[in-house]
Amino acid sequence: MPSVAAEALALLQRGDSASARGLIDAGCARGDGDALAMRALWRVEGRLVLRDLPAARADLAAADTIGAARILAGFLAIGIGGTRDWAGALAMLDDWADRDPIAAQQRALIAAMAIDAKGDPLDLPMPQSLSDNPMIVALPGLLTAPECDLLATLSDRRLRPALIFHEGQKRFIADPVRDSDAAGFPIVSEWPAVHAINRRLAAASGTAVEQGETLQVLRYRPGQQYRPHLDAVPGLTNQRSLTLLIYLNDAYDGGETHFTRLPLTHRGRKGDGLLFANTLPDSRPDPMSEHAGLPVQSGIKLIASRWIRQRPPEVPDGFGQHEAMA
Known part of the structure; x- marks a missing residue:
């Protein structure tokens, strides 16, 4: 059975944006993770809905899917849609490492970096x-x-x-x-x-x-x-x-x-x-x-x-x- 997001994409490809938005809104109302992640992307793009980065960040947090968690960890690391939280980004990678190999790979690479508590480098090559x-x-x-x-x-x-x-x-x-x-x-x-x-x-x-x-x-x-x-x-x-x-x-x-x-x-x-x-x-x-x-x-x-x-x-x-x- 196709996901809500897949159905919405199919509607968009047919030019039926109103039905696509209605489908996603209904999915978000019942807490569907794929729908929340899709709406978050729309809110980042300003597509079908007003551009709203704090709301996108909230949708990503509520989605609780691998794809949404990857984006949300980046938002925390950068400070998109809210306060920058490098420690929180690392905690998200730790939390998802056993379910997402990309999170585990990122966490291992970051652990090997010579960086401070804010993610800034402690050492640089000599130009x-x-x-x-x-x-x-x-x-x-x-x-x-x-x-x-x-x-x-x-x-x-x-x-x-x-x-x-x-x-x-x-x-x-x-x-x-x-x-x-x-x-x-x-x-x-x-x-x-x-x-x-x-x-x-x-x-x-x-x-x-x-x-x-x-x-x-x-x-x-x-x-x-x-x-x-x-x-x-x-x-x-x-x-x-x-x-x-x-x-x-x-x-x-x-x-x-x-x-x-x-x-x-x-x-x-x-x-x-x-x-x-x-x-x-x-x-x-x-x-x-x-x-x-x-x-x-x-x-x-x-x-x-x-x-x-x-x-x-x-x-x-x-x-x-x-x-x-x-």
Whole structure:
């Protein structure tokens, strides 16, 4: 027998949103976990109901399902829809570890991290300067091999052809610059271990964790590449001032990061980071930061990417509601 959520999705696919909402509301009234989890996602997205992050957090807590618990633990870790509660997030992982292998895996990874009681790193790699203008530094051993493997595992089933959000059309379109597959970790997927990694990336870049856009994992197959481009966007009022890349695997040839206007081509080892500046002092895109991911010759390249803005967003949960819907 299909779940309430599955029935609601089928109604939505037929264009019957009123019946879908009625079905979910009825399921929530009788305490159905799948219905509560579905309504929570709608409340995050602002789909069919008003966007309401505190109410979404309450629905997730009431749902008591594995999927809802994964999202709720992330909300506690980040502070979405209420007070940030890192200790509570860890307690949730402990509570679900015997029922959810992903919770158990996260808890084991976090236990091995050198972090404080708030989830912030106690130790960071020594930066190695590769260029002064623009600033480019290597960060050897930024992530451990198991942390790289976690990001690869969590992204594997969600990898899709890379898209970009077209602000004018208000929808996702095919990325004309890169032909990789991509998977993001927006607020519903930024679970505690991922959030702890994001806090380390923020510390390594000298920024606040809130300045980072959604962490992405990119997969390049043989022949795929990221053509020469700038990460800064002309006219952006809160500019992408920094980019931080993390190399997640070693089993490929080619695929180096090439700075097209510098005599610099770099490839990190598994777990290494590469941090570089994208802007001039007046916040305009720096032409010298133009770079490319060269074509992969053999094997599969996995890399994580985080664009870092000049300052945190005006809203408390990220740079654009479309990131949650992704």
